[in-house]
Amino acid sequence: MPRSTHRPTPRLRPTATASIALLLGTALGGCGGGSGDAVTQTGTGYQVESGVVQKGPLTRGSWISINELNATTLAPLGTSYNFEIRDDYGTFQPAAAVFKQKLLESTATGYYLDELTGQVSTDTVTLRGMSDLSVDRAININLLTDLSNARIRALMTQATAPLGFSAARSQAQREVLAAFSLYNSAELLAGGTQPANFGELDLSKNRSADQVLTALSAVVTQIGITGGGITQFINQFEADLADDGLLNNSPKFATPLAPQLSQAYKSVDFNRLAANLNHFYNVTRYTADSLSRWVDTSGEADKVIDRYKSEAGNVVAGVESLSPAYVAGSDDNGQCLSASTGKLYQNGTLVTAATIKAVKGQTYSIGLAGSATQAQLDGYLQRSAPIAGVCPATLPTSGITRLAKHAVTIAGVTNPKMVLDLYENYLPDDKVDSTLYVLRGDGSIWYWNAGTRGIPTFMFKDMNIAGFIPNRDQELQVLMKNGTTGTVLPRYSAKLGRFTGDITKHLSKQLCSTGLPENSTVALKKDGRIWVKGSNANGQLGDGTTFPVNT
Numbered sequence: 001m002p003r004s005t006h007r008p009t010p011r012l013r014p015t016a017t018a019s020i021a022l023l024l025g026t027a028l029g030g031c032g033g034g035s036g037d038a039v040t041q042t043g044t045g046y047q048v049e050s051g052v053v054q055k056g057p058l059t060r061g062s063w064i065s066i067n068e069l070n071a072t073t074l075a076p077l078g079t080s081y082n083f084e085i086r087d088d089y090g091t092f093q094p095a096a097a098v099f100k101q102k103l104l105e106s107t108a109t110g111y112y113l114d115e116l117t118g119q120v121s122t123d124t125v126t127l128r129g130m131s132d133l134s135v136d137r138a139i140n141i142n143l144l145t146d147l148s149n150a151r152i153r154a155l156m157t158q159a160t161a162p163l164g165f166s167a168a169r170s171q172a173q174r175e176v177l178a179a180f181s182l183y184n185s186a187e188l189l190a191g192g193t194q195p196a197n198f199g200e201l202d203l204s205k206n207r208s209a210d211q212v213l214t215a216l217s218a219v220v221t222q223i224g225i226t227g228g229g230i231t232q233f234i235n236q237f238e239a240d241l242a243d244d245g246l247l248n249n250s251p252k253f254a255t256p257l258a259p260q261l262s263q264a265y266k267s268v269d270f271n272r273l274a275a276n277l278n279h280f281y282n283v284t285r286y287t288a289d290s291l292s293r294w295v296d297t298s299g300e301a302d303k304v305i306d307r308y309k310s311e312a313g314n315v316v317a318g319v320e321s322l323s324p325a326y327v328a329g330s331d332d333n334g335q336c337l338s339a340s341t342g343k344l345y346q347n348g349t350l351v352t353a354a355t356i357k358a359v360k361g362q363t364y365s366i367g368l369a370g371s372a373t374q375a376q377l378d379g380y381l382q383r384s385a386p387i388a389g390v391c392p393a394t395l396p397t398s399g400i401t402r403l404a405k406h407a408v409t410i411a412g413v414t415n416p417k418m419v420l421d422l423y424e425n426y427l428p429d430d431k432v433d434s435t436l437y438v439l440r441g442d443g444s445i446w447y448w449n450a451g452t453r454g455i456p457t458f459m460f461k462d463m464n465i466a467g468f469i470p471n472r473d474q475e476l477q478v479l480m481k482n483g484t485t486g487t488v489l490p491r492y493s494a495k496l497g498r499f500t501g502d503i504t505k506h507l508s509k510q511l512c513s514t515g516l517p518e519n520s521t522v523a524l525k526k527d528g529r530i531w532v533k534g535s536n537a538n539g540q541l542g543d544g545t546t547f548p549v550n551t
Helices: 016-030 143-157 165-179 208-226 230-244 258-267 270-281 288-292
Strands: 039-042 045-048 051-054 063-069 076-084 103-110 125-132 139-142 309-315 336-339 343-346 363-368 376-384 401-410 419-427 430-440 444-448 457-461 465-469 476-480 485-493 498-506 511-513 521-524 530-533
Touching: 051 103, 103 139, 125 139, 125 143, 125 165, 125 230, 139 143, 143 165, 143 208, 143 230, 165 230, 208 230, 208 258, 208 270, 208 288, 270 288, 336 343, 336 363, 363 376, 363 401, 419 465, 430 465, 476 498
Parallel strands: 051 139, 309 401, 457 498
Antiparallel strands: 039 045, 063 076, 063 103, 103 125, 336 376, 343 363, 376 401, 419 430, 430 444, 444 457, 465 476, 476 485, 485 498, 511 521, 521 530
């Protein structure tokens, strides 16, 4: 049975209704439910049907303490209610309690489901959240209610123009989501059949905002694996956001959070995340795509979440490719939209001005036309604030939010960033201290090793290089586009602090060693045909035989 205590009066015993609610909550939890969306106002106060605590879901034995607050100062009024989670779905049952005040702060502590491993965590986590029972439908506590908690307090208690709770919470929620490159909070928290605030989110449901919570919880769990721990991340995020609403390392922590987030976006295994949640809730609704779309899996190289990224491949040079339509939402309404490059369309009609004021519900696209000298062209639909209510006549250069990205790959043009070839060159009898070389589409050779601390470092550039030639020597050999071979002669530049190089070309050679045993050789002819010879004991010549071929 759930236990609730009400101080300073004696403990309130759960009623039979509360016991039934626990059983229903546990049963629903197994099939993906468990959090109620009902708050009832009575003559003596407020009653809440049920609640849920999730990082992943907090497990049985976790505790929740709810304090009534002064609506202006946010000081505790001395009345608190304690509840225990009695299942592994994070649900608790406050139905027996009657809250006298509408403004509450909840604190939950316990072990939780690690969404990335599918196992119970080895560390506890503490999560907080604030609620206004006059407008809220649930007391749900989760990662996002915690990340916004300190900022809400700061906005409500600031010396100049303090905000009321609703306004402070709305602003804090927008700022938290923006820190994760999510810029349409009004659509995510729309109310009605959708959550109206972070305190109504539930991992077991599959609404858009619930998917956001699921994806971001996994990102923070990933940071806990590779960084300083989940609790440290949460505490630093709260402190960083609280003073100015930006995740800009403003309190000057030793390690900023932005690089940790960037790495985590790229590292989360969303397939495993979806599989673990489907197994835990005994459902099939979670997919990797439905979750990963809410983060920028490029590691914030684009600062656009995957949901608003599009690509068009093999596009003919000079032919315009139109991005999917972006529907302006409440957060866009009245703001200035522009295309970083290319053309901007509103409802399918070309916009002749550099920027245009967005109208909620209307659609916006960008059109990109690459050239024969461009392998790839990237364009962004971007948002900026009007100046004195007017959108500027020129493209903005600051205060820009990227809403969507469209990438076009031009047919028949090599992408200069594309990796064309890769070769790992070992020192003699040393399989650890090696150098990795990469040839990119622009003809540049990059390398990294222990001396560069694994950081890719530019060596030199030659557009005539076709690829690397594996060999057993320490020399780096290359195949030229005209069929000849060459040897790269690296030399260290103290001024640049790295190796540079050039090529000694072997004009008479068209043969290159494969690096295989028994003196196997491959000849690449100028017409593209390949000839091989060697002892071939293990069939390494690739012709289906194992006898020597000497010519």
